[in-house]
Amino acid sequence: MARKPAVTHGFVVVDKPTGMTSHDVVGRLRRRFNERRIGHSGTLDPDATGVLIVAVGNATRLLQFFGDLPKTYTGEVVFGSATSTLDASGEVVATRDMSALTIERVREAARTFVGDIMQVPALKVDGRRLHEIAREGGEVERKPRPVTVHRYVVHGEVERIDDNPVVRIEVTCSSGTYIRTLAADLGELLGGYAHLRNLRRRAIGGFIVGDVLDETSIDSSPLMPVVAALARLDGGESSFVAVDDDRVLASLGDVMDTSPSRDTSIAHGERRFVLDSHHRLLAVYEHAGDAWRPVVVMPEPVH
């Protein structure tokens, strides 16, 4: 039996609960929308909660534009103990008395991580997630790589464990930054140890969730039309062009040469979302120095 053509295209901003993998969320949404093509942006560890941007149907072709968005996390740094996984899921491997630590010193130390820094990453190794390898006690060689911390706010002390402070933090950073590494490094900089707990991704770019987990979002979060989601990509300043000229429409997907005019006001990599006269997305073009090149051409116009 031929599969029915998909009628559902769009994005869902989901608040992932603990205990689910990002893939579990995808499975749930496959059933909700009766659609096989579901993808998501930015995997979250099973223990972590917060924003996953999920694309449905033809919107999966557009996920690439969501990958590089800055991300905002909240979490709690538990001072005084290091764990094998750098978060609360691992075993405590070292402890130190840090009971004299003040919030002012934590703030001062946090500031030194703001800006472009080198971070030892936690990545997939041999196709396996690092947190799995770490849980099995494996050693992983990790090379430092550049990340950017835009914002590292220390909100305040949450509680004390064994007289050591537990501090709530909020970090906005480039894609690929590891928050538990930031937490562990913060402990080290302050002359002791620390690990991360209660990691929550508050935002991917302009897609945000509240501080409190929304348990029902997988089933109730509305399907956001493709064009509405794209409009929020660039802080509400995404560039759309509407096209109703038949000749232009016929050449959709071709490279559009702009070299005769040499418009220097257009930066390399600048992006235009091409809409038809009904405000439906047709294609996405990026400027490559002298021409607009198609990055995505939609198989059918989509709202």
Place this chain on the structure above:
Amino acid sequence: MVNALGDVRTVVTIGAYDGVHLGHRAVISQVRERAKALGARSVVVTFDRHPASVVRPESAPKLLTDPQQKLELLASTGVDATLVVPFGESQSQEAPRDFVQRVLVDALKMRAVIVGEDFHFGHKRGGNVALLREMAPSNDFEVSPLKLVARADGVNEAVSSTAIRRALSGGDVRRASEMLGRNHEVRGTVAQGDKRGRTIGFPTANVAIDASLCLPADGVYAARVTVGDGSSHPAAINIGRRPTFYEHAQQSLLEAHLLDFTGDLYGQTLRVSFVEFLRGERKFSGVEELRSQLQNDIAQARAALT
């Protein structure tokens, strides 16, 4: 506009000053310091509307502050005076040199001007620091560069009205507050609603917000609302198109449910000060589900505001 401050000389900064955010406040404190050193008055020269709304109305940014709010906030910085220049079609055509002569030199007797190196003003952005430097010797004023101060709060993001608008467009009112140095506030009059909220046990005030103002993204927020008598109340705010009841409504609406408040708000001007984002918009399968979610929203708003 002759002799706006009598014979007193002035130290001036010029700009849209939308939001009067922490970056603006840092500039103003430099203006005040310089004015003190020179025995002059400190003056902010701003416009009665965003220059872009005249020059490029189609892409004019939504305002972070209405004109009245902007004046109140500027007054709170301790600046001696604010000069509001009407910015109409004719001003947008005025040669930058004429603007400097007419407003800054003749009317304000400017002794010093403090602006950033990338500052532009006047017709086709033709006015810049180079022009000010050229006019300085013959008109007896100095051009002081802006000292950029590193932020001490663990944030590496330049504070700008644009960055604040971006944070608001994603609903991140917490981040907007960090850059504003206060909560984002909008003001509007309570319009007669359809009393739908009352029928399900959650009376709300529909607050009409001028379309020129910047609202956070659609969703539910914890906020403090100041009512007509000046008292402040915790509130749950819904901004949205109300998908359950009005499938095709276009304009975003602001509905305020004030906690611990009974009384008629119709016709009053409310000041809504956004504290936290609580959740995004969603569809509800029925009134019961909506009611239980609203109960949850109110509990969360209360927690966020205490």
